[in-house]
Amino acid sequence: MSARSMLLAAEGLRVRFGNAEALRDVHLDVCAGEIHAFLGPNGAGKTTTLRVLMDLQRPDAGTVRVFGAPLDRSDGAWRGRIGWLRGENALFPFMRAQAVLDLLQALSGAKATRQRELLEIFGLTDEVLRRRIGALSSGMRQAVAIVAAMQHDPELLLLDEPTNALDPIVRARFLAHLRVLRGEGKGILLSSHVLDEVEAVADRITLIHRGAVLMSTTLRELAERLPRKVRVILADGTTREWLAPRADTALLRELAALEPAAVNIEDAGLEELFRSLGEEAA
Amino acid sequence: MSGIISGWIWRRSRTGLILVTLLPLLVGTINGIAWPVWSKEREVLRPVLLRLRPFVRTEVTEVDIFTPEGAFMIPFQHPLSLLACALAMAMLTLPILAGERGRGGLEILLTTRLTRKGLLRGVLRAALPAALCIGHAPLLGTLIGAALVGEVHALPLATYECIALQLAMLACWLMALGILVGTCANDGTRALRTYVLVVAVTFVLDFSSHALKGMDDIKFFSPLGWYDPGVILQSGHTPPLSAAVLLGTALLMLFTALDAADRRISA
Numbered sequence: 432m433s434a435r436s437m438l439l440a441a442e443g444l445r446v447r448f449g450n451a452e453a454l455r456d457v458h459l460d461v462c463a464g465e466i467h468a469f470l471g472p473n474g475a476g477k478t479t480t481l482r483v484l485m486d487l488q489r490p491d492a493g494t495v496r497v498f499g500a501p502l503d504r505s506d507g508a509w510r511g512r513i514g515w516l517r518g519e520n521a522l523f524p525f526m527r528a529q530a531v532l533d534l535l536q537a538l539s540g541a542k543a544t545r546q547r548e549l550l551e552i553f554g555l556t557d558e559v560l561r562r563r564i565g566a567l568s569s570g571m572r573q574a575v576a577i578v579a580a581m582q583h584d585p586e587l588l589l590l591d592e593p594t595n596a597l598d599p600i601v602r603a604r605f606l607a608h609l610r611v612l613r614g615e616g617k618g619i620l621l622s623s624h625v626l627d628e629v630e631a632v633a634d635r636i637t638l639i640h641r642g643a644v645l646m647s648t649t650l651r652e653l654a655e656r657l658p659r660k661v662r663v664i665l666a667d668g669t670t671r672e673w674l675a676p677r678a679d680t681a682l683l684r685e686l687a688a689l690e691p692a693a694v695n696i697e698d699a700g701l702e703e704l705f706r707s708l709g710e711e712a713a
Numbered sequence: 714m715s716g717i718i719s720g721w722i723w724r725r726s727r728t729g730l731i732l733v734t735l736l737p738l739l740v741g742t743i744n745g746i747a748w749p750v751w752s753k754e755r756e757v758l759r760p761v762l763l764r765l766r767p768f769v770r771t772e773v774t775e776v777d778i779f780t781p782e783g784a785f786m787i788p789f790q791h792p793l794s795l796l797a798c799a800l801a802m803a804m805l806t807l808p809i810l811a812g813e814r815g816r817g818g819l820e821i822l823l824t825t826r827l828t829r830k831g832l833l834r835g836v837l838r839a840a841l842p843a844a845l846c847i848g849h850a851p852l853l854g855t856l857i858g859a860a861l862v863g864e865v866h867a868l869p870l871a872t873y874e875c876i877a878l879q880l881a882m883l884a885c886w887l888m889a890l891g892i893l894v895g896t897c898a899n900d901g902t903r904a905l906r907t908y909v910l911v912v913a914v915t916f917v918l919d920f921s922s923h924a925l926k927g928m929d930d931i932k933f934f935s936p937l938g939w940y941d942p943g944v945i946l947q948s949g950h951t952p953p954l955s956a957a958v959l960l961g962t963a964l965l966m967l968f969t970a971l972d973a974a975d976r977r978i979s980a
Contacts (some may be wrong), residue, residue, distance in 0.1 A: 508826060510825060521817030522821065534717070
């Protein structure tokens with residue numbers, strides 16, 4: 432990936448909260464025209480990382496460069512080129528949805544080039560937009576938050592668990608829209624713990640666990656590194672399962688000793704990979 | 714950006730602000746309505762008031778409150794008017810700075826082009842006109858009350874305007890306190906607790922300086938000690954030292970808040 436197309440680069444991020452180390456030497460980058468998935472279980476450090484990237488949390492060590500320049504607290508212009516979705520919905524509950532969108536649009540300093548399109552994707556009608564945020568369902572609140580984050584057509588999107596509370600149909604439409612944005616050259620950092628959606632859209636994946644990056648790779652490379660799920664049906668009808676690396680001769684010997692009636696080998700999903708990496712790290 | 718934020722703060726606070734502004738208006742109106750009885754029964758009321766002297770602000774007893782100009786000045790230092798100032802300034806500063814920080818709303822604002830300093834400028838732009846308004850609310854109440862009993866002609870309006878401006882300066886001091894506390898606190902509850910504590914201490918210091926013998930000078934440790942409508946009424950102008958102390962300490966708090974906003978580790 433050329434340096435020219437790099438939208439965001441974080442190096443050596445360290446954050447401590449008291450005695451607890453929330454981030455340990457985290458490296459992360461997002462390039463134009465890619466969806467970079469940032470995966471980890473709850474409490475892994477995803478949200479803290481995203482907050483550091485938006486200068487909402489000052490790191491104890493490390494640097495962040497956005498659009499090629501270091502973070503500048505006194506100038507908000509760079510933030511106007513980013514769409515940021517907070518993990519926990521904190522939109523103003525006493526305001527009408529349309530007023531929230533208008534306020535955040537005005538503060539972004541850009542024209543609402545994509546608001547209508549996004550409202551259609553999420554099925555947010557004028558009637559819904561007239562309601563107060565506090566009176567909306569959690570799914571609708573999340574949809575309004577996503578529209579607010581993306582309506583000013585930002586070059587870089589930092590999305591923290593965006594599909595939380597979205598129904599499957601809207602979720603599918605949203606993921607399809609992310610692919611469209613990728614095609615337009617936008618960079619997207621998608622923080623999630625929903626692995627199937629990541630598999631569906633991500634080009635690159637970074638796994639984080641207990642504040643440290645376990646692995647950062649492309650989806651293709653990851654597929655090659657995925658372990659295999661080996662299911663063996665024995666002569667007596669019982670089934671046994673292993674999660675095995677691609678070439679595990681010890682496992683094969685063990686299998687042969689069992690004299691199985693059938694052996695079923697398939698690629699494990701990210702879920703299994705994540706579990707195995709998490710166990711290794713622990 | 715700060716203009717957008719100030720407009721937003723005004724919209725979200727307007728109901729509370731209107732209600733709070735009604736307090737000094739109400740005091741002024743009731744004071745005006747009470748004036749005919751007040752002036753007629755002065756011989757009966759004077760000894761009662763003298764007995765209450767330790768419990769009322771010195772300035773009230775420094776001027777003859779049985780004259781129209783003295784009586785119609787009461788709304789400027791009625792506790793409800795001072796409380797209205799404190800409430801209005803708290804309403805415009807604490808919920809947006811500390812309340813939204815605790816709720817997470819501040820993070821949403823600060824991920825737009827809005828900077829931390831821009832946010833403070835927005836709060837300042839919203840609160841400054843409000844300080845002027847709340848400073849003049851007792852004057853409006855006084856005018857309404859005086860008009861009801863036909864005494865407007867007897868009032869020194871230019872002097873009252875000086876008092877209103879000084880009350881606005883006190884409101885600015887409270888605004889700066891709200892901005893400083895709101896910037897430093899991590900959530901609305903803590904900010905409100907600190908603000909109430911500081912305001913309560915200023916009231917207690919001011920009260921103690923009047924109620925306790927030989928403790929007059931401690932009032933100068935409270936901003937209320939530098940708010941002296943009685944002195945303005947007698948001299949006809951705002952003492953420059955009082956204005957300098959109120960505005961100077963307010964500016965100091967604002968610059969401290971700007972620095973604190975820039976140094977904050979989290980939003």
